Amino acid sequence: MLTDEAKLNEIIEHWKRDSSYLIEMLQDVQAHYRYIPHPLARRLAEELDVPVNRIFHIATFYKGFTLEPRGKFPIAVCTGTACHVKGGTRILENILRDLGVEREGQVSADGLFSVESVRCVGCCGLAPVVTVGGDVYGQTSSVKISRILERVRKAEQAH
Amino acid sequence: MSVNTDTARPEEQISPRVGGYRMHLMLCAGTACVASNSYRIKEALEREIKKHGLANEIAVVMTGCNGFCAQGPVMVVQPDEIFYQHLTEKDIPHLVEEHMLKGRPVPALMYTPPAGKAAIPKMSEIGFFKKQRLLALRNRGLLDPESIDEYIARDGYRALAKVLTEMTPEQVVQEMIASGLRGRGGGGFPTGIKWKTCREAPGEPKFVVCNADEGDPGAYMDRSIIEGDPHSVLEGMAIAAYAIGSSRGYVYIRHEYPLALQRLEKAIADARAFCLLGKNIFERGFDFDVKIHRGAGAFVCGESTALMASMEGRPGEPRAKYIHTVEHGLWDLPTNLNNVETYANVPPIILRGAKWFAGIGTGDVSENPWGGSKGTKVFSLVGKVHNTGLVEVPMGITLREIVFDIGGGMMKGRKFKAVQTGGPSGGVIPEELLDLPVDFDQLTRVGSMMGSGGMIVMDDTDCMVDIARYFIDFLIGESCGKCLPCREGLTQINAILNDICNGTALEGSIELLEELANTVKECSLCALGGSAPNPVLSTLRYFRSEYEAHVKEKRCPAGVCKALITYSIDPAKCTGCLVCKRNCPQDAIAGDKKVVHTIDADKCIKCGICRDVCAFDAVIVR
Ligand SMILES: Cc1cc2nc3c(=O)[nH]c(=O)nc-3n(C[C@H](O)[C@H](O)[C@H](O)COP(=O)(O)O)c2cc1C
Ligand code: FES
DSSP states (O other): OOOOHHHHHHHHHHTTTOGGGHHHHHHHHHHHHSSOOHHHHHHHHHHHTOOHHHHHHHHHHSTTOOSSOOOSEEEEEEOSHHHHHTTHHHHHHHHHHHHTOSSTTOBOTTSSEEEEEESOOSOGGGOSOEEETTEEEOSOOHHHHHHHHHHHHHHHHHO | OOOSSSTTOGGGOOOOOSSSOSEEEEEEOSHHHHHTTHHHHHHHHHHHHHHTTOTTTEEEEEESOOSOGGGOSOEEEETTTEEEOSOOGGGHHHHIIIIIITOOOOGGGSBOOTTOSSOBOBGGGSHHHHTOOOSTTTTTTTSOTTOHHHHHHTTTTHHHHHHHHHOOHHHHHHHHHHHTOBOTTTTOOBHHHHHHHHHHSOOSSOEEEEEEOOOOTTOOHHHHHHHHOHHHHHHHHHHHHHHHTOOEEEEEEOTTOHHHHHHHHHHHHHHHHTTSSEEEETTTTEEEEEEEEEOOSOGGGGSHHHHHHHHTTSOOOOOOTTSOTTTSOGGGSOEEEEEHHHHHHHHHHHHHOHHHHHTSEEEOOSSOTTSEEESEEEEEEEESBSSOEEEEEETTOBHHIIIIIISOSBGGGOOEEEEEESGGGOEEEEGGGTTOBOSHHHHHHTTOOOTTSEEEEEETTSOHHHHHHHHHHHHHHHOOSOSHHHHHHHHHHHHHHHHHHHTOOOTTHHHHHHHHHHHHHHHOSSHHHHHTTHHHHHHHHHHHHHHHHHHHSOOOTTSOOGGGOOEEEOTTTOOOOOHHHHHOTTOOEEOOTTSOOEEOTTTOOOOOHHHHHOTTOOEEEO
8 A cells, every 4th residue: 555655745735734724634644545554644743743642533533534444445334324224234234244354444355345334425315325435326235235346346356 | 286496485486597498407416316327317318419409408407406315316307397206327318309309298207106196297296395395495406506607596695795785784683583593403592692692702703614514314404405505505604704793604514525515615616706705795895705624524523612623623522511602612712603504594584584584483483582493494304204305394394294295104004103303312203293393392392302304214113222222322433532421321321222132131221221311411511412312211201112022021023133033934925936045145044946935043144135135025023
């Protein structure tokens, strides 16, 4: 995984080194690297002159940040209330089993997927909702998702 | 009678769309319809229109959320208001040829009510739309949210012009107080009173903040407003800024809403280009500009003090409520925080007057701003009803009308059990109370609350203990951990609920649960902890016997709690089609073609896939 610091510098300059935009900077880091790499968290702390623990406090407080890399196609299973009553939580359990991973956030052995629960992606009218690599699938089911994952696997193998 | 948007009420009448087209195809581009491929439909439509040489006569417009999300992608053909649903690319050539070229609408793509036979062509005659009344969503599906021209053509920024040219800030505040508008973000605090306090608070500069954090899982009203009509929020904020004497605005928006963010950014840039934001607006010496802050995913950040901490670049931890943010808010300066929907209601109130607004809804606010609930409320009507989506209804409508008339009743002919309102801070409302008029005070009286507008309908296959546990589990994850009653209390409540769901709870657990819930409610620092026990207390209040069945009989009547249920196959219904057998991840199902299948309880992990795939409803859960 790339941890080039050029991108980090770009992000810091974009927010004009203003530490009140720390959360925004971390979001950009997360979006680029798909997690918050430790060395970059330290660099960011030095650059902005804030204690490094504040960065980790924020990175662990907000759901949007992860400290370990995600799969190439992160899966998010909505477990908001609308999706919960339509079986979202069950879909999550079934995907975990399907990927052979023990917990949310863990990357599958082939490096392709990681799954996480999210609380409402805002398509509640289409519950249950799952997103795979950013694509939204509404009115879905365990079986449909498992077919989608199979398709992604095949496409990746063909590469 | 059509009461959707036009004919019934001249004061809410639609002005015709701009441009010289004979027909407008208003295709929904809300997140749900985009997920259902509406952009591909757009391409197909344009292709076919061009093919038939109709490009000068017919325009395709991508609109904000239409509301009827379950039927997506949806499209409304104007001016005749013909509603099409579940469109796919391959429907389009036929549709364009029949309707757009030959003028014959296509019934097969229209809405057909669950029990009905005939398709309903006109949008306003569909049950889902009939009882709605659109104020906050007044432009819903009628304009392209990315076009400031279209917003202006529909009276946009006229309310701002009116306050700047005809009203003093004090008059604006008075108008808001008289309208009876109460905050749509959950608390129901009178908006005018908040503006007045902020106006009078010492300290400069002052800030106007819009709460678009929308943390309530299962609700998406605010997202839909920003995606569908971003300028209405900006206009409301500008009016608030004028009233309280501020020139700086912020929108705090969830990062999970990329489309809303993008449309908001565009709206701000366009408004600046039109000098509707920036310096010396309408040449009246009034300056106001808006910046965006992206939230990073924390429910508690919807709480006012946590939100402001987060905006200052810190973890979103609330502080004690006795210091008010209207006086000591962002950077310790006076700050007016309102919800998205609250701001969206402001322009029509200014244009049509407080009296008009106060004429809609319940109670009387002429003496006391808390004396009633005025205007409308947008709800996200989801769960086990036929018609899921976003609805805007006048305050005072009954739950029964919402669930059965608008929602079209229960799915799969199941029995209504409860409706959950108010999100994680709210509660459930049982069948006996279906005739309750929906307003702030009535919902609070029955142990729930209005909240931001989530409305989740549940049927007899939803376990109320599981629902309580679901919300507590959510809130444990979202508690900031600063105060003990919330941090530890919720963990203990969760442990008891887990025991109940697992069938390992001891006699007396229910009483202990109740006592603990009341303690957390009393002693927590902020409103998150203070309202966190509500899902437990309200399910206990109306569904105590269901708790007792779990504890005493080790039984989950709704068939949800895994430890207490078994899966089996109903021999009378099973046709031996092998589908469940093929899909079972555990190889726990035996049977051959046309031979009734059976489930091996030792192998079964209760994943529920067999029930999902069975087309004959033959899988029994007990
Ligand atoms: C835990 C918690 C979460 C909240 N979440 C939201 C939210 O997501 N959106 C919102 O507008 N208000 C939310 N509120 C209410 C806000 O604190 C605040 O009252 C509201 O934004 C004020 O605007 P209004 O008067 O227009 O409703 C929340 C409150 C609490 C205690
Ligand atoms: S609850 Fe799943 S999208 Fe809202």
